[in-house]
Amino acid sequence: MIPFISQLPKVEKTLWISALNNALPNENIVDFNDITPDEKPHCKLAIVANPDTRALTEFKNLIWLHSIWAGVEKLMLSLSDSSIEVVRLTDPMLSKTMAEAVLAWSLYIHRDMPRYAKQQQNSLWQQHPYLPASERRIGILGLGELGQASAEQLQQNGFNVMGWSRTQKRIANISTYCGDEGLAEMASQIDILVCLLPLTPATLGIVNKALLALLPKGSSVINFARGAIINTEELIISLDSGHINHAVLDVFEHEPLSTKSALWQHPDITILPHISAPTNLNSACEIVAKNIITFRATGKIPATVNKTTGY
Ligand code: NAP
Numbered sequence: 001m002i003p004f005i006s007q008l009p010k011v012e013k014t015l016w017i018s019a020l021n022n023a024l025p026n027e028n029i030v031d032f033n034d035i036t037p038d039e040k041p042h043c044k045l046a047i048v049a050n051p052d053t054r055a056l057t058e059f060k061n062l063i064w065l066h067s068i069w070a071g072v073e074k075l076m077l078s079l080s081d082s083s084i085e086v087v088r089l090t091d092p093m094l095s096k097t098m099a100e101a102v103l104a105w106s107l108y109i110h111r112d113m114p115r116y117a118k119q120q121q122n123s124l125w126q127q128h129p130y131l132p133a134s135e136r137r138i139g140i141l142g143l144g145e146l147g148q149a150s151a152e153q154l155q156q157n158g159f160n161v162m163g164w165s166r167t168q169k170r171i172a173n174i175s176t177y178c179g180d181e182g183l184a185e186m187a188s189q190i191d192i193l194v195c196l197l198p199l200t201p202a203t204l205g206i207v208n209k210a211l212l213a214l215l216p217k218g219s220s221v222i223n224f225a226r227g228a229i230i231n232t233e234e235l236i237i238s239l240d241s242g243h244i245n246h247a248v249l250d251v252f253e254h255e256p257l258s259t260k261s262a263l264w265q266h267p268d269i270t271i272l273p274h275i276s277a278p279t280n281l282n283s284a285c286e287i288v289a290k291n292i293i294t295f296r297a298t299g300k301i302p303a304t305v306n307k308t309t310g311y
Pocket of ligand 1: 147203
């Protein structure tokens, strides 16, 4: 028996459990609420989606968890002192979805859509110079599963793409940077900054006043990673001063974003309700199933999240 531990609404939970049982006909995946106290000690692995930590502690003999989400920051924080290993979702379909979102919102900024939308509100007919994509410089923070796919998508669409990661990367036709100096070097030469870093102690608030000041005047920011990676107050100051032109924010420290948040009304911020890359039920179930079948056959847990780096 494999518990499905999640705080998802009941309808969504039922959908996932049914799809996972279809993908794993030799397993019995059950809502954790329906597992009896006698059955709980027999569970060695669980499938999770942003689980409540208290629910996890009821399963004393868990060895590993398979997350159906790619982002596992909250889970890693709650398991920092635990021996339970975490396998996050690594899904080419998700990378494709994120790359599409990065392309879409980069084009939105590249083709001045926020500016023309404002002009329309004022019945203003005014043309601005066009810059070819090859002259638009886009820098991606994070060159992992999502960052690399996004960088390649942007490059294929003709943009001048750069990327920054913790360790040095080599990617064809993309200028890559690492370390503090590399970040400063990349930041000083980009028009659009795209954030695809995991949230860890090292990346918390990394997009702050100092980094924003390094971006050329008139640059824009897209955050598709986690809200707390950006210092929002400092971003607003940079937008209000005119140094930063526009920000597209899909993720926030507290979600859903409060209706009282001033971010909603800011003229230079586009708010998205965490939609850049939703997990695809079918491809995710296939991947989870493959990993669990391998574990049953070999006892090998797939690649786990590194508890030291936090991603
Ligand atoms: P990943 O494969 O683990 O890649 C993370 C990248 O960030 C790697 O290139 C890593 O560098 C780099 N990195 C980590 N810490 C760093 C640091 N301190 N300095 C510089 N670079 C650092 O993660 P992913 O699958 O691409 O996902 C990234 C994040 O996207 C997730 O953690 C999640 O928060 C977010 N996400 C958002 C959505 C959404 O819908 N908005 C959906 C899915 C995921 P190295 O390559 O050198 O290790």
